[in-house]
Amino acid sequence: MDILGLMAVLSFGLTCFGLGYTLGKDSNKMQK
Incomplete structure (x- = not known):
């Protein structure tokens, strides 16, 4: 796998x- 593919998967x-x-x-909080 090339570096671009790895970065895409990571992001x-x-x-x-x-x-x-x-x-x-x-x-969990249910309040804004």
Whole structure:
């Protein structure tokens, strides 16, 4: 796998992780 593919996979994973983490925190608190 080339460096560009590796970076794409890493950024994609980080984005998904950050999104899930933020959504989980939001539903846990239930207040904006």
